[in-house]
Amino acid sequence: MRKLIFVGILAALALGGASHAADGGIVGSWRFESIGGAQDFDSGKTSLEVSPEENISMTIGCNRMTSIPAIEGDNIDFGPVAATRKACPPPLGELEQRLQEALAAASNFTIEGDTLQLRDDSGDPVAVLVRSK
Template sequence: MKSVLAVCLGLLAASSAVAADVPATLQGRWLAEDIGGGGVVDRLQTTLEISADGTFFGQGGCNRYRGQLTAEGAAIDFGPAAATRMACPPAAMDQEARFFEVLTGAAGFSYDEETRKLTLSDDAGKPLAVLARSDERAQISIAVPGADAVERNQVAYRCGEETVIADYINAGAVSLVTLTRGETFTVAANVIAASGAKYAGDALVWWVNGDDATLFDLTKGEDDPGIPCAPDA
């Protein structure tokens, strides 16, 4: 059998043999258009991405976040989310805080097929936020012979003053990692290393040893000591 890796701008979305745990109408990438009836800040994107297995993640407005949800019928429950801890301008932090309050209070959802918009509501049916579907992205599909499933694991790292979101993707003999650093997105492939797991892509090398990693910038030359990275708990 063959497995397909879908490489997307900003994210690699992978199919697997596991049945979907959440309704198909919830799955995909969403962009907040209104939070708590107060709209959103122009050009400040708050996003929500929901996977078939119930994993949710995105950009709150300043920080990346990730958690697990359950959904059945028109009911939804967002579990506790882990988020990075960057400081941003007050407007961004305010929008992010309001959005996280929405996730905490959401108990139901509805989807309008015509407008392609998702409404999250509280347990009394009061709308908390409106999000628009935002799935249009360029894709590259790679068929992997001999692989019948894709394994994924996303980890947030603190690299000096920077947060790096590493999304590890494995299918058969193919081993990739995507690195998201602010608006910069890099796809790196596993290469031979004396120890740990080493990935190279563009001008970056991502070397993982145990729970920690080191980020190297090849444009700085062979003497670059790299930036130590630790999981952002």
């Protein structure tokens, strides 16, 4: 019995250092509610998908973007973001620019219930997302 408890404690300690992606927290489908403070867009056309392998694909309704971010605990670094290059009608072009800036500024994230906030070094939200049902 003691051996089983010890193994359980070791497993819990190992998971404590794992990323939210590994425990399923950030993995899944999300939609943007706010990007760089902008909220005047159709959030139903937006998505951010996080695979169990921590690959991310996203759109705000025009171009598709992908990233393989470094995720460690609550820290995130999107690194390079690849995107298709369609000309987007207003205001989507400006919104995509805001998204690129938000991803570059994001250094950590929080998840509370079904809300994901990407935050900058100061702890200010640069994007707010809700889990898609």
